[in-house]
Amino acid sequence: MGVVWSSLPAPTANDLTALCTFSNSFFLAGASATMLCSTNGTNWTAVSLPTAGTADLSGLAASTNLIVAVGDQGLILTSPDGVNWTSRVSNTTNGLFRVRCLGGLFLAVGENGTILESTNGVSWSSIPSGTTNWLNDAVMVTNNCYIVGNNGTLLASTNFVNWTNVGCITSQSLYGAATHNGQLVVVGLQGTILRSQIVPNLTSPIFFYDYAQSSGENIFYVAGNPDQQFTLDSSTNLINWTTGPLLDLIYGDGTLTFITSLGTNSPPRQFYRATLVP
Numbered sequence: 001m002g003v004v005w006s007s008l009p010a011p012t013a014n015d016l017t018a019l020c021t022f023s024n025s026f027f028l029a030g031a032s033a034t035m036l037c038s039t040n041g042t043n044w045t046a047v048s049l050p051t052a053g054t055a056d057l058s059g060l061a062a063s064t065n066l067i068v069a070v071g072d073q074g075l076i077l078t079s080p081d082g083v084n085w086t087s088r089v090s091n092t093t094n095g096l097f098r099v100r101c102l103g104g105l106f107l108a109v110g111e112n113g114t115i116l117e118s119t120n121g122v123s124w125s126s127i128p129s130g131t132t133n134w135l136n137d138a139v140m141v142t143n144n145c146y147i148v149g150n151n152g153t154l155l156a157s158t159n160f161v162n163w164t165n166v167g168c169i170t171s172q173s174l175y176g177a178a179t180h181n182g183q184l185v186v187v188g189l190q191g192t193i194l195r196s197q198i199v200p201n202l203t204s205p206i207f208f209y210d211y212a213q214s215s216g217e218n219i220f221y222v223a224g225n226p227d228q229q230f231t232l233d234s235s236t237n238l239i240n241w242t243t244g245p246l247l248d249l250i251y252g253d254g255t256l257t258f259i260t261s262l263g264t265n266s267p268p269r270q271f272y273r274a275t276l277v278p
Contacts, residue, residue, distance in 0.1 A: 011036055011044040015056075018069070022062035023082055029057035029069050037082055049077060049085050059099040061106060066121045070096035070108050078121045090116060090124050102140045105160065109135035109147055117160055129155060129163050139177040141184050141198040148174035148186050168194055197227030206230050206274035209255075213262065220258045222274060224249050230274045232258065238271055246277060 016030035028036040028044070033055045035047040049069075057071035069077040074090035090096070094111035101107075108116040113129040129135065135149040147155040147163070150173040155163045168174075174188035182199025186192075206228065210221040220232065232244035249256050 008042060011046070017056075017058045018060040020060040020062050020067065022067040025082060027060055027062075027067060027082060029060050029071075031056045033057060033071075035069070035085075047083065047085070050087050051075060051077065058095075058097050059108065061099040061101045063101045063106070063121070068099050068101075068106055068108075068121050070099045070110070076108065076116075076124065088122060088124065091126065092116065097134065098137050100138045102138060102145060103160065107138050107145070107147075107160065109138055109149070113149070115147070115163070127161060127163070130165055131155070134173075136173070136175045137177045137186075139179050139184070141179045141182065144198065146177060146184060148177045148188070150174070154186070170194065195226075197225075200276070200278045201225050201228050202276050202278060204228070206249075206276065208272070208274070211272075216262045218260045218262060220260075220272070221255070222247075222249075222258065223253075223255045224274075226250070226252055226254045228254070229277045231277060233273050233275055235271045235273075236268045241273070243275075244272075 012034050014031040014034045016028050018029040020027055026038045026041050033049050033051050035049050036044040037047050038044045055072050055075055057069050059070040061068050067079050067082055072095050074092040074094055074096060076088040076090045077085045078088055079085045092114055094114040096108045096110040099106060099108040106118045106121050111134055113131040113133055113135060115127040115129045116124045117127055118124045131153055133150040133153045135147050138147045143158055145157050145160060152168055152171040154166050154168045156166045157163045170192055172189040172192045174186045177186045184196045184198050186194045204225045206222055206224040209223050212219045226249055228249045231246055233241045234244055235241045247258060
């Protein structure tokens with residue numbers, strides 16, 4: 001359940017910075033060209049690599065038939081079985097910090113805004129990123145790819161070719177990204193945690209927890225999931241509805257207090273509903 005953890009004997013004294021699963025095995029990679037393999041997560045075996053022992057590895061990713069490792073000075077290694085490894089030409093001396101298998105291709109990111117892409121792990125192409133900041137991780141949210149990096153860098157692309165720096169609310173360096181239920185969560189320096197609902201939540205309902213009239217005002221208290229957008233619609237007969245203002249549950253607890261004026265004249269009886277908006 002991820003609650004009880006077992007400390008395992010260290011199979012190496014080198015730093016370990018990358019982990020992935022491939023061909024029913026765990027693979028670890030790290031400093032000084034360290035590569036370890038295990039079928040059970042407990043007993044680890046060193047894997048020989050075709051690179052000098054001083055090269056540091058920092059990223060691992062796997063497709064169904066290939067595992068890729070990246071590291072210092074543009075180092076890229078691939079293997080069809082996790083045993084036999086081959087060096088690939090990256091055409092860069094920039095360090096590659098992370099590699100991911102996303103949207104049917106491999107994406108490697110790293111030093112000086114480097115982005116490399118490959119459909120087969122063998123031939124790699126450099127893609128302009130528009131930044132010189134270190135890029136540290138990448139993730140797919142539906143049809144959009146996001147890359148995070150130093151100094152609050154957040155790049156987005158729908159085609160893996162044209163990248164836009166969409167920015168975010170921090171200048172802290174961002175080191176990791178993950179997605180779940182249409183949310184993008186990124187983490188970074190000094191405890192930075194950012195979250196954005198990239199795909200609108202149109203399945204969870206909005207609830208009216210309370211309603212009151214006071215001093216010539218309507219007071220609504222509504223609740224749902226954070227980042228849900230909705231219109232507060234009104235009707236006098238439950239048949240014809242007037243679309244109301246666009247509202248957003250921006251607070252972390254998913255609540256909103258909204259106040260509107262009743263006007264100077266006595267209004268007819270009003271019914272209200274919340275309509276989710278994509």
